[in-house]
Amino acid sequence: MKLKVAKEAAKLIKDGMVVGLGSGSTAAMFIRELGSRIEEEELTVFGIPTSFESKMLALQYGIPLVSLDEYDVDIAIDGADEVEKETLFLIKGGGGCHTMEKIVDYNAKEFVVIVDESKIKNKLSYPIPVEVLPQAYRVVMKKLKDMGGEPIIRLAERKRGPVITDNGNMIIDVSMEIDDAVSLESEINNIPGVVENGIFTKVDKVLVATKKGIKTLKK
Numbered sequence: 367m368k369l370k371v372a373k374e375a376a377k378l379i380k381d382g383m384v385v386g387l388g389s390g391s392t393a394a395m396f397i398r399e400l401g402s403r404i405e406e407e408e409l410t411v412f413g414i415p416t417s418f419e420s421k422m423l424a425l426q427y428g429i430p431l432v433s434l435d436e437y438d439v440d441i442a443i444d445g446a447d448e449v450e451k452e453t454l455f456l457i458k459g460g461g462g463c464h465t466m467e468k469i470v471d472y473n474a475k476e477f478v479v480i481v482d483e484s485k486i487k488n489k490l491s492y493p494i495p496v497e498v499l500p501q502a503y504r505v506v507m508k509k510l511k512d513m514g515g516e517p518i519i520r521l522a523e524r525k526r527g528p529v530i531t532d533n534g535n536m537i538i539d540v541s542m543e544i545d546d547a548v549s550l551e552s553e554i555n556n557i558p559g560v561v562e563n564g565i566f567t568k569v570d571k572v573l574v575a576t577k578k579g580i581k582t583l584k585k
């Protein structure tokens with residue numbers, strides 16, 4: 367399913383485009399497919415990665431990289447942990463990459479999300495990943511509790527201690543009711559010490575792999 371939707375997304379890329387390269391397992395397949403198209407069709411396409419992972423994959427699959435220092439993004443293709451059916455709001459950051467993803471995805475002329483149908487939900491309920499400066503984790507957790515959330519520090523699997531992001535920060539996963547995603551996205555970011563949270567409310571299009579084929583969701 368992930369491969370099907372990744373292939374479909376790769377078809378959206380045109381010669382000369384600057385492409386935001388998302389993170390996670392679905393985006394990884396897209397990066398591989400894009401690499402194949404560049405090679406087979408001799409396309410001139412540049413990538414802007416959203417994580418260390420997507421940078422390494424782009425290098426592996428022969429996608430030349432540029433940066434936001436010099437280029438705007440024509441289209442960004444990225445995965446998601448959850449997609450709310452009606453609104454197309456997302457939760458991202460299950461892999462801890464949501465800060466750079468949001469910078470690249472929100473600044474793209476078009477932001478396209480690729481998921482399999484298991485990610486489509488009636489209401490967002492996935493714990494919200496919040497990237498936090500290490501010095502601020504305790505006070506941020508306190509504020510998140512005051513807002514009605516249940517925050518926990520994301521711990522590393524093969525190291526004793528917290529997950530450290532590509533940017534040198536910690537991740538707090540907060541479970542809370544999401545009634546107004548647009549307000550909550552800003553409210554969490556207003557807490558001093560928060561770098562970025564994983565609620566995404568500006569999405570152009572979602573491509574969904576279903577058993578019957580690819581479905582496109584638009585607002």
Ligand SMILES: O=C[C@H](O)[C@H](O)[C@H](O)COP(=O)(O)O
Nearest residue numbers: 390391392445459461462463
């Ligand atoms: O930090 C990770 C990213 O937000 C991913 O886009 C998200 O976790 C989805 O990943 P996957 O395609 O592996 O489910």
